[in-house]
Every structure is written in structure tokens, then in C-alpha cells.
Amino acid sequence: MQITVTVNGAERTADVEPRLLLVHLIRDVFGLTGTHVGCDTSNCGACTVLLDGVPVKSCTMFGVQADGRSITTVEGLAQDGQLHPIQSAFKEEHGLQCGFCTPAMMLTGAALLDRNPQPTEEEIRWAISGNICRCTGYMNIVKAIEAAGQAMATEKAPATTSITGVQGGGSREAKRSDANPPAREVIRRRRRGSEEMKGVRRWGPR
Ligand code: FES
Numbered sequence: 001m002q003i004t005v006t007v008n009g010a011e012r013t014a015d016v017e018p019r020l021l022l023v024h025l026i027r028d029v030f031g032l033t034g035t036h037v038g039c040d041t042s043n044c045g046a047c048t049v050l051l052d053g054v055p056v057k058s059c060t061m062f063g064v065q066a067d068g069r070s071i072t073t074v075e076g077l078a079q080d081g082q083l084h085p086i087q088s089a090f091k092e093e094h095g096l097q098c099g100f101c102t103p104a105m106m107l108t109g110a111a112l113l114d115r116n117p118q119p120t121e122e123e124i125r126w127a128i129s130g131n132i133c134r135c136t137g138y139m140n141i142v143k144a145i146e147a148a149g150q151a152m153a154t155e156k157a158p159a160t161t162s163i164t165g166v167q168g169g170g171s172r173e174a175k176r177s178d179a180n181p182p183a184r185e186v187i188r189r190r191r192r193g194s195e196e197m198k199g200v201r202r203w204g205p206r
């Protein structure tokens with residue numbers, strides 16, 4: 001079957017068998033190997049991509065089901081040589097160890113922030129509950145998604161923030177007012193408030 005898919009903003013056409021899984025279309029036909037295969041049971045979430053902006057496990061779909069639709073893989077997160085804020089946050093917050101789950105975690109996190117720019121820790125943990133990480137214990141992944149949300153909100157507040165330079169390449173300088181503190185401080189304050197409210201901090205995957 002001839003299909004046309006928009007992959008990371010570029011239209012791609014392929015002649016594929018109807019039985020070809022979307023994950024193999026992405027990896028083997030389009031050559032985008034940042035999408036991983038971590039299981040045979042649709043459990044691990046390492047194959048997650050965004051289909052029309054929504055996270056899907058690409059091992060659970062056929063490639064032909066993506067015909068006429070738009071896919072974002074981890075290769076599409078960075079734009080014009082600049083890391084996406086979620087990529088910078090995973091780096092800064094040590095949100096990865098072996099990195100196998102990381103492309104899927106970042107895409108899931110980016111999709112969450114797209115619809116909910118200031119998620120709570122609980123909302124983040126629900127959002128990534130379909131993605132398994134065998135290394136990190138999830139704490140730093142949650143911190144990274146929180147930090148990315150804060151960084152994105154800060155960048156959208158030009159009256160109180162000035163960021164110059166390029167992430168991952170040039171210098172980065174940020175000036176923030178007390179009303180707009182650094183991301184880590186905001187997260188620390190929110191966590192402290194959350195702990196006081198609940199009395200108990202709940203960690204660990206669902
Ligand atoms: S490869 Fe494990 S859920 Fe898709």
C-alpha cells in the first residue's frame with residue numbers, strides 16, 4: 001500500500017505491507033532509530049511517538065493507520081539546532097541513565113506540557129505511567145518534566161525574563177524577578193507545599 005505520512009514536519013511517502021507495524025515503518029523505512037523497541041508485549045512504552053500530537057505506542061499500530069496523519073519522533077523535538085526545553089531539562093536534571101526509555105519519556109512529557117503547562121507531580125506520574133524506566137527510579141524524570149514546564153512558562157514571560165544565547169551551544173543568561181524565580185526554586189517550593197498538605201510524599205511508579 002502506498003501511504004503518505006508527515007514525519008517531523010516533512011511529508012514522507014512509502015510503499016508498505018499492511019502488516020508492517022508503525023514502529024518498524026519509523027525505524028526501518030524512515031530510518032529514525034530514536035524510537036526504540038523494548039518489549040513484545042506493548043508494556044514498556046519505549047516505542048512511544050506522537051500521532052497528531054498524542055502519545056501512542058507505535059508497536060501497537062500498523063504503519064498504514066498513520067496514512068495522512070502527522071508523527072513526531074524524538075528526532076523532531078530539536079528545532080533549528082536548539083534543544084527542545086524538555087531535552088535541556090532531562091540533561092540538566094539528570095533525567096536519564098542508559099537513555100533507552102528517554103526518547104519516549106521526553107515525547108510523553110512534551111505532549112503533557114502541551115496540554116497542561118504546569119502539571120502537578122501526580123499528573124506527571126500518571127502521564128508517564130505507560131512508560132517504563134529500568135534505571136532512574138523516575139524521580140529525576142519527574143523533576144525534568146516539571147523543570148521543562150517551568151522553563152517554557154518562563155520563556156513565555158518576556159516582561160520579567162530575558163534569556164539570551166542558545167541552549168546546548170552558546171551562553172545562556174537569564175534575569176528573573178522575585179515574582180518569577182528559577183525553575184528549581186519553584187519546584188522546591190511546590191514540593192514543600194505539597195508535602196505539608198499531604199504529610200507524606202508518594203514516590204515510585206504506578
Ligand atoms: S516496544 Fe514495548 S510498548 Fe512498544
Ligand code: FES
Nearest residue numbers: 097098133134135
Ligand atoms: S534511563 Fe535506562 S531505562 Fe530509563
